[in-house]
Amino acid sequence: MNRSTITFGVLIEDVAMPKWQAEMIDHLIASPHVDVHYLMTIRGKKSVSETASWGGVPWVSGTVVTDVHLTNDTMKWLKEHPVDVLLSLGKWRWQGAIIDFPAYGVWGFRHQWEKVPFFQHYRERNSESEVMLARLFHDEDYQSLKVGYRHMHPFSRRRHQRAMEEGVVEWPAQAAKDILINGYPDSIVVSTVYDDPKVADRLHVVLSQTKHLGKEVLKKAFAYEYWNVGFSNQDLSSISQEGVSLRFLKEGKHHYYADPFFYNDGENWRIIAEEMDHHEPNGFISEWVMRDGDEPTEYKRTLSQPHHMSYPYIVHHDGTTYCIPETSEAKSVVLYQWSGHWKVVKTMLHDFAAVDATVTYYDDQWWMFCTKASGGNSHNEELHVFYADDLLGDWKEHPLNPVKVDVRSSRSAGTPFVMEESLYRPSQDCSRTYGGAVVINRIVALSSEQFREEPAYRLEPDPLSDYPDGLHTVSFVNGVALMDGKRIEYHGKHLLRKIHRFLLARAKRMKKREQTLKEKPSDAFFS
The missing domain is CATH 3.40.50.12230 (Rossmann fold)
Known part of the structure; x- marks a missing residue:
């Protein structure tokens, strides 16, 4: 035109x-x-x-x-x-x-x-x-x-x-x-x-909303979400036909684990994931060594910052392994490189609160998919795309951002993959609950001017497992499927835990405010 x-x-x-x-x-x-x-x-x-x-x-x-x-x-x-x-x-x-x-x-x-x-x-x-x-x-x-x-x-x-x-x-x-x-x-x-x-319809809706309000009050006060990392030898075809069947890590008493990915350190395969300690205000990144399909061992805490970290997305390029942890609180997307330890090599996006940034190379172009923490529920609903000629180059915003608004299949949920010449993108269904299931989309149009995708597969949590209430990250590497699972637990002790976390978050905000005031130039007038 x-x-x-x-x-x-x-x-x-x-x-x-x-x-x-x-x-x-x-x-x-x-x-x-x-x-x-x-x-x-x-x-x-x-x-x-x-x-x-x-x-x-x-x-x-x-x-x-x-x-x-x-x-x-x-x-x-x-x-x-x-x-x-x-x-x-x-x-x-x-x-x-x-x-x-x-x-x-x-x-x-x-x-x-x-x-x-x-x-x-x-x-x-x-x-x-x-x-x-x-x-x-x-x-x-x-x-x-x-x-x-x-x-x-x-x-x-x-x-x-x-x-x-x-x-x-x-x-x-x-x-x-x-x-x-x-x-x-x-x-x-x-x-x-x-x-x-009709009048009867209105009355029915009012009663339903009252019921939902009661459930929401109970959930806010007494429910707590526990996530854990699981793995299996299933491929996508097996999972889509037979359902998810995972072996989970040993659950920590005061910790949960989520957002798992694989990478090879040159000697062993490692699982890298978000860890949340209920005594700390922010999530951080932890790792385990995995040898020959055995149970993961040699746990260590590997990345932490004053702000929350999660979703340590792994990408490989020219024989080098990189990690892009989610740091939306810092309003930046930061690229880490593995060289015996993780070190920062580039800030890919500045002043953009990207959530679960996921990067892949397809059709001679680098692509980044993420949602944005910009108020309301946008971090679960609005998909943004960026693109670059080189992983370490300058990233450009797609002109149609947000390219999609869909709480059922926007937020990233793991590593994209190519199958039968089409690119597939795992995403979260957050319509009923955060991370309720994984929808794998087939991308049918992707360019610097177009984007369109359609749902192809749906992965539900195993209802008979210890984590039947959610599933929000999936990746397939070296014959192993790596996922996570969620359990929602109701107990009176969780009210105290939530009060404790509220006080931790409040202390964090106060500390940040004090730091801002210290850095603010004085208003005093000097003649």
Whole structure:
């Protein structure tokens, strides 16, 4: 497409709009890929002066005949001021000529067309909730332009709606950018089903939310997650057909182990993993030696920092072994090299809170997959991609980041691999619980301008094992499958443990604050 911007007109109910809509308009105006021509209020309670503007974009007023048709005067004005996209931020299910005249149609968010947004998801007791930017067609059909699946807020639909709307403020600008790079999407047009909730449905949902609230209170107070590392001689085909069967490390009384990977130190295979000591505020990295499939031995603590460390991802390049531990608290991605010990050789990303960064070489390019700790549940939902010509070179951000929003299969879960010429990426399903299962995605489009993947395999924890409640890391090396497992345990002692960890975290924050104050320049004035 030989153009640099897509033109927008925005339809809103009133100048006094919700915060998420205001932020969305700010993103559109700031985007170099978008040219906003006007903001039109429909049924506004406040009159709009002819000279009013927002960021240099003029306000205009429009009127409707019904909730689906604009007046003839308003339609005439719109046709005299053509744009590529009409973004409709309201409950209107437009019909008639307005559907046809913008080049890329009328866009809106599907949940706004529902009488009670997201109610259907609560009635069906979903663990994830779909949010969609869509293009309206005649007869209330629609076409998906951008879709995401986020974690359901279990006991408050209003909080859930607020979180969902806060997460889409950049979507129209991102969709416009995608069209400029890759052309208009070819997703299918589907029929709209609006099922207004009945009184009995509402009562059922209220009772269900009350039940969830009680469970959440019990979990917050008395539940504790224990992870452990396990291994087996199964391959992917065996696991997908027969299920996971692991031998686990001996469980520590005050420790748990997770995020395991393999590497060879030149003499022996080693397991490297996150360790969490319940008496310490941060996770750190530990290792074991594994000889000829025997039980791992020679444990040692190998990497620790003042901030949390986990997910010590291993990558091999030109005969050298590297490790990329997760350090999102430090807002950086750091590359360590093995040379008898681990040493820092490069900071791959600066000022980016990457979670579980996973690097692989494919199709003559280095690729990094990660989520981002940026508030809410984004660290489990929003997949980001970076790429580089060389592992030790400069890394570039994918222009469509986040390339995917899906709590069921975004966050990294182990080493990618090539099978039958396709790249497969393990990911976590965090929809019901953090690290509930592993979904292995087959990547069907990967370039500096495109990304698309689809689920191919699903690995569930063994329900009969000592760790039946989760599985979130998997790698296959030298005929051995290395994974982890989770057990959720309820006990009164865990309340004391959580209070202890809260106090540790609070002390950590206070220490960090004191350090910041010491480093802050004095405000004193020296003549």
